[in-house]
Amino acid sequence: MWVYEKKLQYPAKVCKPDVKMAKYLIAQYGGPDGELAAALRYQTQRFVMPTGKAKAVLTDIATEELAHLEIIATLVFKLLKGVPVEILKREGLGEYYTEHDRGLFYADTTGMLWTAAYIQAKGDAIADLHEDMAAEEKARATYEHLINLTDDPCVKDTLRFLREREIVHFQRFGETLVHIQEYLESKRYF
Amino acid sequence: MDGNQISMLKKIMEIEFTCIDLNLYLDTHPEDQKALQDYNYYSNQLSMLKQQYEQLYGPLMVFGHSQSQYPWKWVDAPWPWEIEY
Numbered sequence: 001m002w003v004y005e006k007k008l009q010y011p012a013k014v015c016k017p018d019v020k021m022a023k024y025l026i027a028q029y030g031g032p033d034g035e036l037a038a039a040l041r042y043q044t045q046r047f048v049m050p051t052g053k054a055k056a057v058l059t060d061i062a063t064e065e066l067a068h069l070e071i072i073a074t075l076v077f078k079l080l081k082g083v084p085v086e087i088l089k090r091e092g093l094g095e096y097y098t099e100h101d102r103g104l105f106y107a108d109t110t111g112m113l114w115t116a117a118y119i120q121a122k123g124d125a126i127a128d129l130h131e132d133m134a135a136e137e138k139a140r141a142t143y144e145h146l147i148n149l150t151d152d153p154c155v156k157d158t159l160r161f162l163r164e165r166e167i168v169h170f171q172r173f174g175e176t177l178v179h180i181q182e183y184l185e186s187k188r189y190f
Numbered sequence: 191m192d193g194n195q196i197s198m199l200k201k202i203m204e205i206e207f208t209c210i211d212l213n214l215y216l217d218t219h220p221e222d223q224k225a226l227q228d229y230n231y232y233s234n235q236l237s238m239l240k241q242q243y244e245q246l247y248g249p250l251m252v253f254g255h256s257q258s259q260y261p262w263k264w265v266d267a268p269w270p271w272e273i274e275y
Contacts, residue, residue, distance in 0.1 A: 003252070003253050003255055004252070006250050006251070006264070007202065007203065009207065010203060011200060011273075012275070013274075013275050053217060053218060057214070060213055060217060061214065064210060064214075070270065073271065074271040168211065172215075172217065172218055176217075179218065
């Protein structure tokens with residue numbers, strides 16, 4: 001089971017409201033390479049992993065991704081806080097406001113809704129771990145694009161933390177892949 | 191939210207992050223004794239810090255993981271997304 005902690009993993013800061021940046025950042029909330037996709041992908045893939053190490057890595061990274069989902073939500077929430085409707089409309093969030101006001105919803109930056117089609121669970125550890133490594137690299141690239149899109153030093157700081165975590169997760173998934181390959185190889189000769 | 195609460199919370203974030211990173215490392219290196227020693231050390235630090243924080247500001251966790259003073263403090267503001275760090 002999961003237990004909630006009433007704290008963020010990292011202090012998510014915003015120096016000033018910025019509607020455009022909120023619109024871009026939502027990509028990492030409900031987009032194809034976002035934190036929801038990551039958490040749900042790893043969480044569901046772990047059931048058929050053949051070793052304890054692989055089950056642990058997927059469980060723990062899935063859990064950390066939920067913490068990142070909360071950080072992204074916090075940034076978007078703060079970036080939209082107190083912004084008048086006129087400005088939301090002018091900056092391209094009129095459609096979003098219609099459906100969700102300033103609430104959080106699982107959509108990407110173009111308004112496309114989150115779908116399970118963004119993720120895969122092949123029931124095959126080798127295939128799934130390759131997907132996971134690619135997913136971490138895609139999330140890393142998205143964070144770099146987002147860092148380039150803002151001049152807010154507070155937002156940049158939080159995004160740099162999240163970008164770093166994608167690199168660490170990629171590393172751990174890579175080690176898990178090598179470990180699974182060795183495990184499957186050793187079984188073949190027994 | 192007073193300055194002390196924020197600084198305690200940030201310290202908890204810092205130590206818990208150390209634990210998270212060591213945890214993921216240990217998942218793929220379960221026989222690294224030095225990392226395990228560090229993990230256990232920081233895990234102990236973290237429980238002490240959380241206990242101190244919870245006595246002053248209410249539970250960080252529910253479902254039986256922490257106790258609460260009267261009245262039930264879990265419902266108190268601020269929630270994590272409402273804090274100015």
